Amino acid sequence: MENFQMEEAVVKEYDSKLMRRLLTFTKPYLSSFGLVIIIMFVLTIADLYIPKLVKDVIDNNINGYTRDYSILKSYSPESWKIGDLYIKEGNIKNAVKASIVYSDNAYYLVEGRVNHKEPYKFVGDKLLQGKNIFKSYKIKPSEIKEVRRSDAKGVLNKTMLMLFLSILVFLLGYIQVYLISKTGQKIIFDIRQKLFRHVEDLSLSFFDSNPVGRLVTRITNDVETLNEMYTSVLLNLIKDAFLIIFILVAMFLLNVKLALITLFVIPVITAAIIIFKRYDREAYRDVRVKLARINAFLSENISGMKIVQIFAKEEKKYKEFANINREYFDASYHQLQIIAIFRPFIDLVYSLALAALLWFGGIRVINNNLTFGILFAFVSYLQKFFQPINDISEKYDILQSSMASSERIFMLLDKDERIKNPDNPVSIETLKGEIEFKNVWFAYKENDWVLKDVSFKINPGEKVAFVGATGAGKTSIISLISRFYDIQKGEILIDGINIKNMNKEDLRKNVATVLQDVFLFTGDIKGNIRLNNDEISDETIISAARYVNADKFIEKLPDKYDSYVNERGTTFSQGERQLIAFARAIAFNPPILVLDEATANIDTETESLIQDALEKITENRTTIIVAHRLSTIKKADKIIVLHKGKIRETGTHEELLKREGLYYNLYQLQYKDLA
Structure with a gap:
């Protein structure tokens, strides 16, 4: 939990390297961004x-009467009559100069x-x-x-132009928001796809150490x-830059x-x-840390709610959450105070700038300057200047x-804990199932060896069981066969080919593993058997279910094979x-079947349903069994006894019992009452 909190505490204002990497995701959409x-x-x-x-x-127009006029001797096109005089806009040659004034x-x-x-x-008519x-x-x-006819026409024309520009701004604004949002969603889609693909390729060792x-x-x-950065910040910063520059030019x-009066507010x-950035960054960091604590506390306690209720610790956990929640509230309140000071201060600066503008400009308007x-x-420009x-x-x-x-995302993308395929993999389709370990050394953590110089060979079609105390290395062996982890020393061969020279996807298609804790996906029963492999027909699914006696309970369900399966089943x-x-x-x-404690938690009645199925499905198929139940392993062709990462005994059930070694001791401790 502490590492998670420290990770959340990292807050950067701006990092050019990160920004450059983020901008690489925009390359496919440069035309959209350009538009x-x-x-x-x-x-x-x-x-x-x-x-x-x-x-x-x-x-x-409104004050357009201040322009120059001329008094004509007679009517002329575009002139009008005032009393007995004909008036026309502009300076007309040989005409009397005239003006129009507005008073009282x-x-x-x-x-x-x-x-x-x-x-x-005015004095009289003078x-x-x-x-x-x-x-x-x-x-x-x-x-x-x-x-005022020409002025009224000018007002109408400019009003229509303003209406046109307003509609244009609306339409272009809609197109802009649509394009930004759509492009931003496409970029986020690409990032999310890339992240998920990367996570899928990571080895299981990564998931062992990351929640x-x-x-x-x-x-x-x-x-x-x-997404918020791409849509709300990145392009809006460009827009704000345009706005500020163009406003200053227009002014x-x-x-x-x-x-120049407006420029005085910039310093x-x-x-x-600068002051706001300093204090807001510290407050923001504190908020993220406190939020991380809330997330960690909720994740832990909701997952362990059964234990909390069993031991009646609801009130204690409530008080712990109240303290953490209060800390988050205080941190958020502190950040809001900083924002609450900044915004009104900017409004104050705007008001002062507006007052200075009205004072200086208003006097000049009064003095006709x-x-x-x-x-x-x-x-208007001052108001727009303060918007960004x-x-x-x-x-x-x-x-x-x-x-x-982005830093956390790239830290994940930069994790290179993948099981990599060879550049030129050996072409394989269906394997025979011969498995050989040659002097295999393996450790999850450096030099903390789980397997030490392990060597054995399993012939095609053999049923081999691995037994030993917890931590002996049984589960590690079956994980290595599917190459979920890479070994540090030695070789693992299947059909004489080093599995590191195979495409890992082709290898895993040839190995089916049934775990003790079965994971079922949300969907239906057919989907959980097929696992999105469209080559497996409904008839094959039904046949397989009958083969293992699963049809006994599936056929009793209302929707049978289309019955809904919720998360984890x-x-x-x-x-x-x-x-x-x-x-x-x-x-x-598959030619290779791995049973990892597959019958450990099955009741006696259910076990009886699958025993005959196990007999059938292991025929002509290499089967590796990790189990404690005697009924599962005593008929194995070979039993390999592991102890502290090394093979100590190998033989059949009867042979190992006669030796009265480690297997005999395990039998006495675990299986005697079941024999």
């Missing part, structure tokens, strides 16, 4: 162009060019501006529509964490002074992010979690599970 980046580029431009349109509507909720036509950025006042005196005409409400729960976490939780193009934000449209655009900054805490947590998850008795395992072995019809 997403192009869409992001277009989206960013379209999104930032909308405030520019609003600015143009305000300055060029009314529009006025002024003969002459008025500077709209300078103050003016407009005074500095030393200039202009004659003015009040425009009737009925004439306003003609005066199943941890491996499940790697393939599920850690891989899913990477400087609109007004340099206002843009403050940078300092806040800046248009209201530009100020509005800056307010506000999301940084969430993205930073995802990035930290992704780095930790817990609805069946131990004996029924063993009979299904025997049927499985017979259905595959």
Whole structure:
């Protein structure tokens, strides 16, 4: 449990090597990512162009009356009439210059060019501006529509363009999210497939030292964490970079002074992010450790719930869990406090920047040194500028979690504890079943020898039993025959061929093993006998079940061979599970059959059902038996007695009893009452 917690405690902000390895999974989907980046580029431009349109509507249309006009002597196309005068936009040659001003909720036509950025006042029908005196005409409400016709048209055109851009942003946004999500799921699918394939290829020695729960976490939780990075962080960082750069460019193009005011907040934000990263990383690490403790505690106690209830330790375990849960709560609360400070602080910086912008820009608008449209655009850009900054805490947590998850995933992928096939394997199909061990030395851990210089030979069709005390090496021998582990010294030959020169899959097709603890998969009985081998027909399955007398209980089930099997087959008795395992072995019809304590936990009635089946299925088939029951091993052609990893005696049941050696002692201790 402690190693698991230490593993969870590893939290990296960013690791370029890990990121490069993660990016290798994106290579098959570079075209999709390229398309997403192009869409992001277009989206960013379209999104930032909308405030520019609003600015143009305000300055060029809503306040469009400030443009230049001319008074014509007579009607002209695109001119309109105010009183007895004809007015047209622009400076017309040989025409009287004119302006339109808005004052006291009314529009006025002024003969002459008025500077709209300078103050003016009306005295009667005269407009005074500095030393200039202009004659003015009040425009009737009925004439306003003609005066502002082009502005109304401009508002309509720009509004339609804004509507089009908004729809475009929506559609492109949908396509972007769809592509990112789909591509992210494809990448996660590939990673999960690669992980599972890698785990399948690992030797059993790896599973001896690694908890199943941890491996499940790697393939599920850690891989899913990477999905968030691919979809929520990786491309969004590119989008945020586009957004910030384009906003700054747009600001400087609109007004340099206002843009510089906005830049003053960047050092403050940078300092806040650095401080936040430091404290959030420590808090995040603490949360992961506490969460790991909860997971470990739950896994252990739920698995051992039967023991907890037998000894009435529910209250004690509840208090232990309450303490661990409280620690996790405190750690999570501490991290939330850090996030709770960061987000409002960024909002405060935004408010201060907005206040500075409104103060500086507002005074300039009042003094007619800046248009209201530009100020509005800056307010919009400032809000968009802070959007990615506000999301940084969430993205930073995802990035930290992704780095930790990717490190654990690559640690698993880098495990090279595989039983490797030779480069040029010997071609084999059906073996005869001759097995020979030549001076075999084997250890699960370095120099802790389980088998020491073991040599024996089993002829095709022979029934050989291995007996000995616990830890003598019996189970190790049958594991080595199927090459679940590799030996350190010596040779293991089948039909005269070193098993290291065989394709391990071809080798294992020729060996069927029935274990003491039978594992049944979720599904039905047929699927558990067939094991997804479509070459095994239903008729073969039924024949195999009858052969081992499994049909006696299967035929009584409502759905017979289609009866549902839950995980590990817990609805069946131990004996029924063993009979299904025997049927499985017979259905595959291997030349070599291994029985590892296969009848150890079967009741006497069930054993009687399989004894005659054992007689039949071992005919013309090399059979290796590891068992304590005398009824299973006394008819063996040869019994090999192991003690502390060495072969001490070999012979038939009667021969070994006559020697009165180790086998005789085992017989006296274990089998005398059963004889």
